[in-house]
Amino acid sequence: MEVSKEQMMQVVLEAYPRASSFDEALHEAMDDGKMGVSRKENGVFHAIMPCPAARFEDEHHGYGATREDAILQCAYFAFAGTSEIQPSFM
Numbered sequence: 001m002e003v004s005k006e007q008m009m010q011v012v013l014e015a016y017p018r019a020s021s022f023d024e025a026l027h028e029a030m031d032d033g034k035m036g037v038s039r040k041e042n043g044v045f046h047a048i049m050p051c052p053a054a055r056f057e058d059e060h061h062g063y064g065a066t067r068e069d070a071i072l073q074c075a076y077f078a079f080a081g082t083s084e085i086q087p088s089f090m
Contacts, residue, residue, distance in 0.1 A: 005069075008076040015079040026068070029075040037067055047074035 012025050019025035029035060035049045047062040047070040062074030 003076070005072065008072050011080050012072065012075045015075070026071055026075065029078075030071065035071065035074060037070060045070035047071045049074050049078045 009022050012029060013019065013022060016025040016028045019028055029049070035047055037045060037047045039045050043065070045064050045067045047064075047067075049060045049062075060074050060078040062070045062072065062077060064070035064073055
């Protein structure tokens, strides 16, 4: 199943209704989940969010060509409760 960037952003915004912008929602997700972001040797960013922030049992991972894309994918997986999607923008 493909998911657009806008759909992923909507899920993250809904998880943080007090955020005044998408960037603020991402920062809250990073703070809540103590999300870490690193760059892999092939130029792909990797984001990881431990389970407590997402209320699920496993860590959530996201990958992207940019830091924001990796964080967005990671937060989407965490708050949508699934990793059974392929982001259409990746």
